[in-house]
Amino acid sequence: MTTPRRIPARYAAVTVVAALVAGVGLIGPAFGLPVGPEPSAADKIQADPPPALFPDADVAPIAAALADQQRTADRLIVGWQTTHGTTRDDVAFTAWVKAQIPRPPATTDRTAELHEVQTLARTRTSGGISAATWLEVHGKKDVWKVYAKDQRELLSKATGSADKTRLKAAMALANTLTKTLAAQYDAPAPYVLDPSLRTDKKVAPGQTCPCSYPSKHAALSATAVTLLSAGSPRRAAEYRWMDSEVAYSRLYMAGHVRSDILAGALLGDLVADYTLITAGLPLPAATAGPTGPAATPSAATKTPAMVVP
Template identity: 55%
Template sequence: MNPLRSIRWPYAVIAVVAVVAAAFGLLRPQLIQTSAASSAQQKKPGATATIKQNPPPALFSDAAITPLSKQVAAQHKKADALFAQWKAQHGTTRDDKAFAAWAARQVPAPPSVKARTAELHQVQQLAKTRTAAGKKAATWLELYGKKDIWKLYLHDQRELIPAAQGTSEKAQLKSALKLAKTISDQLAARDKQPAPFVLDPTLRPDKHIKPGAKGPYSYPSRHAARAAAAVTLLSSLAPHRAEDYQWMQDEVVYSRVYMAGHVPSDILAGTLLGDLIGDYERAVAGN
C-alpha cells in the first residue's frame, strides 16, 4: 500500500469536514431565521391582534337589542338562586365533572314543538327586516363573539393589574369558556333541536343545507352560554365595566337570532347555563 495515500486520506476527510462546517456556519443564522419565521407564521395571533386586524363595524342599536336583553337579564337572577343550592351542598371546591352534570340538569327541556314553531315564525319575521349593515354586524359578532371579544376585554384589564393576578384571571376565563362549550355541546347532542335555518333553509341560503338534514342543533346556544359565563366572571373582576360587558353580550345573542342561528329559547337556555358557569368559576376562584 502506498504510504502517501494512507497519510493523505485523513487530511482529505478533514478538509471536507472543514468545508462543510464552514458552510453550515454561514447558513446557520439563515436557518434559525427561517425556522423562527415559520414558527411565527404557524402561531395564531391573539385576540387583540385578531380584532385589531378586523375591527367591529357599526353594531345593532339599543332599541333593537333591548327586548331580548331584558329576557337575558332575568336569567342571571335565576342562575344565582340555583347556584346557591350547589354552593350549599358542595362549597367552593372545584369539581368540574360533578358541576357539569349538575348544571346540565338545571337547563330546562326544550320548548314544545308548537312553542318552537311560534319562535321560528318570529325569526322569519325578523329576517325580513335584515339590512346589509345588520348582516355585517351579525357576521362580525358571530365570528368574534365566541371567545375573542371576551379575551380582549380581559386583556385590557390585565394591563392594570399584577402579572400573577392577570395569569390567574386568564385561566379562569379559559376554564369558563371551555365549560360553556362542553356542556352546551352535550345538551345540543342530547336534545337535537335543529337550528332555525335548518328548519327553513331560506333563512340562510349561504349555509347550503342538504334536504333531510337534522343538524346543526341549536338548543342551547353556545354563543349565549359562553357570553354569559364570560360576562358573569368579568363583571366580578371589573364591576365598573359590567355595563359594557352586558351590552356586548346583548349584541352577540341578538345577532344569533337576527341571522337565524337560534330562536329566543335557545338563547335563554344558553344564558342560564353560562350564568351558572360564571357563578361557579367565581366561587372556586374566591372572587
Template identity: 50%
Template sequence: MNVLRGIKWPYALIALVAVAAVAVGALRPQLVTAATSPNPKKKPGATDRIKQNPPPTLFTDAQITAIGGEANGQHKKANALFTQWKKAHGTTRDDKAFAAWAAQQVPAPPTAAQRTAEFHQVQQLAKTRTAAGKRAATWLELRGKKDIWKLYLHDQRELIPVQRGDTEKAELKAALKMAKAISAQVAAADKQPAPYVLDPTLRPEKHIKPGAKGPYSYPSSHAARAAAAVTYLSALSPHRAEDYRWMQGEVLYSRLYMSGHVPSDITAGTLLGDLIGDYELAVSGR
C-alpha cells in the same frame, strides 16, 4: 393593549378603532389597539384578530333591548340555583360533577307549538335584514364566541400584577371552554334543529342538505359563553358591567337576526352560562 368604552389612555402607541355608532348618533365603545405589528411567528391572539378584522357598525340599543332584557332575567335564576350547588358542594373545584349538574339545570325545550311560534318570529325578523345588519351579525357570530371577551379582560391587564392577570386569563378561558362543552352536550341530547335547518332559505350560504337534522340550537353556545364571560368579568370590574351586558345583547341579537337560534335557545344558554360564571368565581375564590 385593548381598551373598550369609558377608559382613555395616554400611551403614545395606541390607536382607536371605532366599534359602532348607535341611535341618535351616540357613540358606542371604541376598541383601542396597539400600533405595533404582531409577531409573525406567533399565532394571532384575540387582540390581533380583532385588530385585523375590526367591528363594523353594530346593532342599535333599540334592536337589542328586548333580548338583552330576557338574558338579564336569567341571572337571578342562576344565582338561586347555584346557591343550591354551593351549599351541597362548597367551593372546591369539581368540574366533572358541576358539568353534569349544570346540564341538568337547563330547562326542557319548549313545546312544539311554542317553538313553532318562535320560529315564525325569526322568519319575520329575517325579512328585515339589511346589508349593514348582515355585516354586524357576521362579525358578532365570529368574534362573540370568545375573542371579544378575552379582549375585554386584556384591556385591564396592564393595571394589575402579571401573575394575577395570567390567573384571570386562565379562569376566563376555563369558563368559556366549559360553556361550549356543556351547551354542545345538551344540544346533542335535546336535538332541536336550528331555524336555518328547518328553513334553509334563511341561511342559503350554509348549504343545508335535504333531510338534515342538525346543527342543533338548544341551548345556544354563543349565549352560554357570553353569559359565563359577563358574569365573570362583571365580578372583576363591576363598574364596567353595563358595557359587558351591552356586548352580550349584541351577540345574542345577532344569533336571532341570522336565524341561528330562537329566543328560548338564547335564554336557556344564558342560564347555563350564568351558572358557569358563578361556579368559576366561587372555585377561584372570588
C-alpha cells in the same frame, strides 16, 4: 349608534402584521416554510374592525331576558353551594348543571319562536347583516379575550394570570356542556328548518343539525360577562351591552331561536358563578333590570372600538 372612536395610530401596524401572518399561513406550506402562530384575538379584531352595531332599542328585549337569566342563575347556584360548599367538583357540577337547564320547548312553542326569527329576517338591512356577521365571527371568543386582556393590564402579573386561567377553564367547561346538551337534545337551527333564512349555509336534504339548543355563543358570552364583571364592576354595563349584541345577532341571522339563547345564557351564568364561588370570590352585584342604570352603557362607553385595548 355612537360613531366608533378612532383606533390609535400605534395599532395600525397590527393590521399589517395580521395580514402578513395570514399570508404566511397560506403560502408557507406550499414552499416548506414554517407557519407562524395564529393571530391573537386583538390582531383579528384590529384586522377586521367592528362596523356600527345594532341600536339599543333593537337589543333591549333580549338584554332584559339575559338579565333575568343571570338572576335565575344566582338563585340556583345557592342550591349547589348549600350542598357542596365551595369545593370544586367538576364532575358533580356537570351533572347538576345539566339538570338545571330546561328541555327545549314543545314543538308548538318552538315553531312560534321560528316564526319570530322569520319575521325578523324580513327586516334585515345590509348594515344589520354586516353587524351580525361581525358578531357571529368575533362574538364567541375574540371580544371577550380582548376585554380580559384589557383588564389584566391594570392588574399585577400574578392576579392577571390567575384571572386568565379561570376564564379559560370556565369557557372550556361551558363549551363542553353546551356541546353535550346540543347533542342530547338534537334541536335543529332555524336555518335548517327554513333554509331560505340563510342561503349562505348549505343544508342537505333531510339534515337535522347543526343543533342549536343551547346556544354556544350565548353560553360563552354569559360565562365571560359574569367573570369579567366580577373583576371590573364599573365596566359591567359595557360587557352586558356586548352580550346582548351577540345574542341579538344570532336571532337576526337565524342561528338560533330565543329559547336557544336563554338556555345558553343560563348555562354560562351558572358556570361562571360556580367558577367564582369555588375560587373564593364574590359574585358580581345583582344585574340591574331593563330600566335600571346598568341596562345599557353610556354613550361614552358604548363604542365597538372599545374592544381594542
